[in-house]
Amino acid sequence: MQTPLQPGSSAIKQDQGWQVWWQLTRPHTLTAAFAPVLLGTALAMELTDIHIMLFLAMLAASLLIQAATNMFNEYYDYKRGLDTEDSIGIGGAIVRNGIKPGTVLGLALSLYGISILIGVYICMNTSWWLALIGLVSMLIGYLYTGGPWPIAYTPFGEIFAGFFMGLLIILISFYIQTGTVTTTSVLVSIPSFLLVGGILLSNNIRDFDGDKEFGRKTLAILVGRKNAINLLAGIFLVSYIWIAVLIIAGVISPWLSIVALSLPKAIKAVKGFIEGTNPLQMMPAMAATAQTNTIFGFLLSIGLIIGNLF
Template identity: 50%
Template sequence: MTFRQRVALAWRLLRPFTLTASIVPVLIGSALAFGQNRFRTSVFLAFLIASMLIQAATNMFNEYFDHRRGLDTKEMVGIAGTIVHDGVAPRKVLMTAWSFIAISVALGVFICVMSSWWVALVGVLCLAVAYFYSGGPKPLAYTPFGELAASVAMGPVIVLLAYYVQASDITTRAVMVSLPIGLLIGAILLGNNIRDMDQDKLGGRRTIPILFGRERGRRLFAGVFILSYILVLILIATGLLTIWALLVLLTIPSAVYVVRLYYRFSEPVQLHPAVKGTAVLLFRFGVLLFVGMLVGTFVPLQV
């Protein structure tokens, strides 16, 4: 295998587009702290890298345990499957995941030294979600609580942690701003599970789309997008965000496009672009909100 092939394989193993769910919450939490002049670059970078490593490790745990349970096959659609498609040894995937966790723990120690050791308690809970999402006797991914766990752990929890390690505080504003981010992260998992629901049924999963049915799952998916935009408008109307946060409305065409894909298609191969589109939408939404919050710090226009 050439060096280029090895790099491409490692890239697929990381599932890069899913890393938006680990980047955006850190950006939003850090923007909140920056607005209060409580931003430290070293803590920001350490937290961002740790968050990305934990997300990547979660992806690897998912691939390893899905392979062990026989859920991943060569016919599967998606960005997982380096084990079944590329012949990567399962143990190698698992060991890489644990090495990423070890590095994130080391970064976590630095973050605690720079902020508070209470952060370690929440960090351990996040690591538990990362492992038990796919691992353990009753993985969260096999229950209707997978989307909820990911939405909370990767949304509000990471946003609030990223804010707390900088500002040493938790505010109502931070909690409220974290909500649309959590919803869109949950939408990535929900969309993924809508795409894979037929295969997941065979694997014994009981995800939300399987319990609700495809049509109700589509409605819930669209409703999550609508609620995310409504929350931003409410935050602006109540003064918790400035009018610059309206920048996120530029992503509405992308949201409409993704939702239409879910209503138009049901085959996994046709829905895979929609899953990627949801992750890209989260990134665009998050970056525009981040920019809007930073600009609002210097030009605080209110409605």
């Protein structure tokens, strides 16, 4: 019988190689950082010419902070005994692949360090007030699973994730290009706030039983599995209705109605959670939730770009 890898072992499964390190970043979540940066930049196109280097810097910093946050999650889930070899999900590099816990923590801190250097460049070309906002965002990323009272273990995780990884990234991306924040930029950011929070909610629905066993008080546990699924469906519904109302009110271009093309993914996500009975069966639904956010944001960006051209 094959001996399983022990946590902290230096060995890594040979059939995965570099993919172990790539999976450590939890790449399916990185789109939650990419889509808001693209959307905020697309919103700015109506007011100014785009500074490409600032766009790329903001994109890199957001991706690095998201990846580091995922690694903190990996590290503290292991430390608190939440991750085992049998855990369902993309995490588990420590317990399944033998990466040392200290290596994961060190890599996360290194990514934070690089993002700070990129942030200095952004501040030098815009405003040093962004340094404070960036540091607060990084602190929240750490406290999401780190510290004595992890945000992820409370009913407020969706709100923090939606605000810092959705709405705030859009507004910063918009600000570094235009030097201001407009009412329209805030209004268009609301669905991203909801959908990024929805990604976390979908994760908590999948992990409902395990989180409850370990005493986590997530929003899904607070309202119950069925109500959590209904809430996720409501998040999708409000996001699409919000864009429709903004179009009808003349706040944004009718071209942004292209976002409706992402609706099948949202429907797939809700159906998957309704029909799923265990974490493994709900994995495709969780992936569809993340994909809905990505496609939604990308299509909004395309609509804005086309609207500016015509």
